[in-house]
Amino acid sequence: MAGELEFEKPITELKNKIQELKAFTQKSDVDLTDEIEKLENRLLKLEQDIYSHLKPWDRVQIARHPSRPTTLDYISYLFQDFFECHGDRLYGDDEAIVSGIATFHGLPVTIIGHQRGKDTKENIRRNFGMPHPEGYRKALRLMKQAEKFNRPVICFLDTKGAYPGKAAEERGQSEAIARNLFEMAGLKTPIICVVIGEGASGGALAIGVGNHVHMLENSWYSVISPEGAAALLWKDSTQAKKAAESMKITAPDLKELGIIDEIIPEVRGGAHHDARKQAEEIDKVLINSLRELYPLSVEELLTQRYEKYRKMGAFSSKMEASPVKA
Numbered sequence: 001m002a003g004e005l006e007f008e009k010p011i012t013e014l015k016n017k018i019q020e021l022k023a024f025t026q027k028s029d030v031d032l033t034d035e036i037e038k039l040e041n042r043l044l045k046l047e048q049d050i051y052s053h054l055k056p057w058d059r060v061q062i063a064r065h066p067s068r069p070t071t072l073d074y075i076s077y078l079f080q081d082f083f084e085c086h087g088d089r090l091y092g093d094d095e096a097i098v099s100g101i102a103t104f105h106g107l108p109v110t111i112i113g114h115q116r117g118k119d120t121k122e123n124i125r126r127n128f129g130m131p132h133p134e135g136y137r138k139a140l141r142l143m144k145q146a147e148k149f150n151r152p153v154i155c156f157l158d159t160k161g162a163y164p165g166k167a168a169e170e171r172g173q174s175e176a177i178a179r180n181l182f183e184m185a186g187l188k189t190p191i192i193c194v195v196i197g198e199g200a201s202g203g204a205l206a207i208g209v210g211n212h213v214h215m216l217e218n219s220w221y222s223v224i225s226p227e228g229a230a231a232l233l234w235k236d237s238t239q240a241k242k243a244a245e246s247m248k249i250t251a252p253d254l255k256e257l258g259i260i261d262e263i264i265p266e267v268r269g270g271a272h273h274d275a276r277k278q279a280e281e282i283d284k285v286l287i288n289s290l291r292e293l294y295p296l297s298v299e300e301l302l303t304q305r306y307e308k309y310r311k312m313g314a315f316s317s318k319m320e321a322s323p324v325k326a
Contacts (some may be wrong), residue, residue: 005061007050008269014043051268054218056244059251060226062218062270063197069275071098071113071156074196077279078286079104079111085142087134091171094135096127096163097207099142101151104286107294110146112139112207113156116197130163133176136206140180143187152190152290155207160225162203177206184209185309190293190301192286194264195219195251196271211305212289213259215251216278217266221259222249258312 004012018039025032054062062068075082079102086093098115101108116129123129146153162173184191184207191210199208199221215221224232229247230239248254251263264281271278293301 005058005065007054007058007061011043011047011050014039014046018043047268056220056247056250056253057226057241059218060220060240060244060249062272063220065270065272066118067272068197069271069278070118071111071115071158071196073275074156074279074282075102075111075113077276078283079109082111086138088137088141090137091134094127094132094138095125096129096131096159097135097139099139104154104290107290108149108151110142110151110153111156112142112153113196114159114204114207116158127163129159130161131159131203131206132163132168133171133173136162136176136180139207140176140183143180143183143191147187147189150189152192152294153187153210154286155191155193155210157193157195157199157204157208157221158197158219159200159203160198161200162206174202177202180206181209185305186302188298188301190290190296191305192289192293194282194285195221195260196282198225200225209305209309211293211301211308212261214262214264214282214285214289215254215260216264216271216282217251218270219251220244220249221251221254222247 018036021032021036021039024030025036075098082100082102084098084100088094096115097112099110099112102111103109114129114131115126117123117126143153145151162168162177164173181202191212193208193210193213195204195208195213195215197216197219198204199215199219201223204221222229226240226244226247226249227237229243231237233239233243248257251260254260255263262285264285266281267274267277293304296304
């Protein structure tokens with residue numbers, strides 16, 4: 001089965017057996033209806049057991065599925081009259097970030113999102129969804145335009161991280177990311193962010209500072225990838241599964257920690273099984289967010305955004321006095 005994940009092998013084996021019995025029934029006079037029905041019931045239970053108890057590494061694998069819907073997939077299902085805007089007006093266009101203007105249930109909005117490919121040719125064209133500085137500057141240009149015309153900004157996060165190459169550093173990668181963080185913190189229009197796949201490091205956060213941050217059930221969001229964390233902690237990137245368990249990078253963990261606002265349920269097995277149905281779930285959440293945020297004044301929007309990030313994490317302002325020898 002194309003795109004089969006490791007933990008899905010028992011499901012695939014059972015599906016294949018059911019198909020074999022159905023094919024045999026069609027070619028012969030033997031009635032295997034009861035046996036097929038029993039196997040289908042067993043399949044339903046097996047899927048329920050597996051997909052209801054996914055481990056962090058399982059969710060990472062689903063988030064990386066080559067057929068997982070991308071920003072452009074969701075744009076086609078969720079928005080109308082999308083007009084893509086290109087270029088940062090400084091260097092060039094970066095196809096790892098898609099941005100433009102559209103309508104959402106009649107409301108003009110600005111859309112910005114990471115865009116990876118679904119095959120080798122498109123991945124090379126999109127730089128595997130890893131933006132250069134001009135991608136972030138393009139995103140910022142569209143954000144400032146949205147602010148000028150009072151359009152809400154909707155961002156879709158799905159990247160392994162900002163491109164770490166020499167050319168990107170020469171053109172100011174870190175400055176571009178920092179500038180976006182600074183500008184988004186004070187942008188005078190609603191910002192809604194949705195993590196739809198991988199959300200790695202500053203590459204994701206550069207378009208991820210929002211009033212509301214939502215996350216698909218099987219996405220992950222972290223300062224570093226599990227492989228990167230494993231390489232740092234244990235000098236062994238093959239320990240990525242162990243790292244994923246301890247990093248708290250999944251939607252349920254981040255919801256509990258107050259990093260995200262809402263978990264968007266996925267279709268059984270992951271969004272790649274039914275992109276249209278998955279878009280319907282995202283649609284509901286976007287509608288609710290806009291209903292809450294759009295009526296707020298600029299001051300209320302900025303205060304809400306400030307308070308959201310101010311509450312994250314914990315710190316202590318007290319220092320215990322230590323004995324000092326005379």
